[in-house]
Amino acid sequence: MNDEYILEVNNLKQHFPIRTGFFQRVTGHIKAVDGVSFAVKRNEVLGLVGESGCGKTTVGRTVLRLYDPTAGDIWYRTERGERINVATLKARDIKPLRREMRMIFQDPFSSLNPRRTVKDLIGEPLLIHGIAKGKAMEERVAALMTEVGLDPNYMERYPHEFSGGQRQRIGIARTLSLSPRLIIADEPVSALDVSVQAQVLNLLQGLKDELGLTLIFIAHDLSVVEHISDRIAVMYVGKIVEMSPSEELLRHPLHPYAEALVSAVPPADPDIKTQRIILEGDVPSPANPPSGCVFHPRCRYANQSTCVEVEPVLEEIEPDHFVACHLARELHLAGIGG
Numbered sequence: 001m002n003d004e005y006i007l008e009v010n011n012l013k014q015h016f017p018i019r020t021g022f023f024q025r026v027t028g029h030i031k032a033v034d035g036v037s038f039a040v041k042r043n044e045v046l047g048l049v050g051e052s053g054c055g056k057t058t059v060g061r062t063v064l065r066l067y068d069p070t071a072g073d074i075w076y077r078t079e080r081g082e083r084i085n086v087a088t089l090k091a092r093d094i095k096p097l098r099r100e101m102r103m104i105f106q107d108p109f110s111s112l113n114p115r116r117t118v119k120d121l122i123g124e125p126l127l128i129h130g131i132a133k134g135k136a137m138e139e140r141v142a143a144l145m146t147e148v149g150l151d152p153n154y155m156e157r158y159p160h161e162f163s164g165g166q167r168q169r170i171g172i173a174r175t176l177s178l179s180p181r182l183i184i185a186d187e188p189v190s191a192l193d194v195s196v197q198a199q200v201l202n203l204l205q206g207l208k209d210e211l212g213l214t215l216i217f218i219a220h221d222l223s224v225v226e227h228i229s230d231r232i233a234v235m236y237v238g239k240i241v242e243m244s245p246s247e248e249l250l251r252h253p254l255h256p257y258a259e260a261l262v263s264a265v266p267p268a269d270p271d272i273k274t275q276r277i278i279l280e281g282d283v284p285s286p287a288n289p290p291s292g293c294v295f296h297p298r299c300r301y302a303n304q305s306t307c308v309e310v311e312p313v314l315e316e317i318e319p320d321h322f323v324a325c326h327l328a329r330e331l332h333l334a335g336i337g338g
């Protein structure tokens with residue numbers, strides 16, 4: 001792993017057992033994540049997008065070892081420059097990493113204990129990790145509240161006294177309290193009104209630049225991640241099907257699924273007319289994925305031989321542009337302004 005990379009994930013798999021019957025025998029597996037590989041540079045934002053159930057949240061949780069991976073490596077370069085495989089760490093060795101690798105959750109209300117004040121919520125990680133208590137903790141909480149655009153005079157208030165956007169700011173302050181280096185933001189604006197989403201996105205972008213953070217930004221909506229992400233990885237049924245710099249993906253998608261996601265993004269220029277592609281059918285179950293290319297039952301370009309029988313592999317077919325599609329070199333797919 002080159003020095004500029006903070007994280008490198010290789011062939012990550014997260015298969016959850018399906019247990020049935022009185023004896024709870026394992027009768028199958030849900031392949032929530034099935035061979036995902038990507039790398040993230042320092043101070044980069046990688047967007048991870050795809051429909052619900054595609055495995056993007058499971059990737060985030062597995063990278064942070066909230067789940068133990070079924071297989072694969074998660075190489076992380078620590079603040080001290082050590083290269084650690086998070087996938088194989090013993091539980092006691094994970095705790096120090098929890099300071100460096102943190103998560104922002106989707107629902108700011110359910111992720112905050114309603115019976116605790118904002119001071120307690122933001123200060124708790126400082127206490128747990130023995131970083132600050134008493135007056136020093138209060139000062140750090142006040143500084144963090146200011147950093148995320150909240151009035152520190154409200155630190156004795158409870159989460160229900162804040163709006164949805166403010167609650168997400170509390171969640172972000174709590175995440176920042178331990179000065180992390182890598183943040184996995186799991187749908188951090190999906191539960192917010194559209195008018196508030198832009199404010200929170202701008203806050204995250206500003207904090208990333210100011211604090212030199214690295215972010216994995218998970219969302220189901222490509223239009224949410226496109227502005228904040230340097231690169232975007234598109235997931236479908238547990239696999240990455242396309243990955244490239246954001247602008248390139250929007251302008252020039254190479255995978256038919258990415259083309260459909262791009263078609264739903266409103267163009268910045270209202271004079272540009274786009275044709276929205278509505279995908280027929282449902283996302284297949286990761287417990288019983290289709291043969292060949294997992295996207296073939298919904299793909300309007302699928303052919304009946306190769307696509308149905310042979311699974312495509314993710315390959316770099318243009319510089320820094322990876323795609324898993326047999327026909328990627330032949331198709332001319334529509335992007336925004338493309």
Ligand code: SF4
Nearest residue numbers: 293296299307325326
């Ligand atoms: Fe569609 Fe075939 Fe490409 Fe899969 S491999 S995305 S089915 S064209």
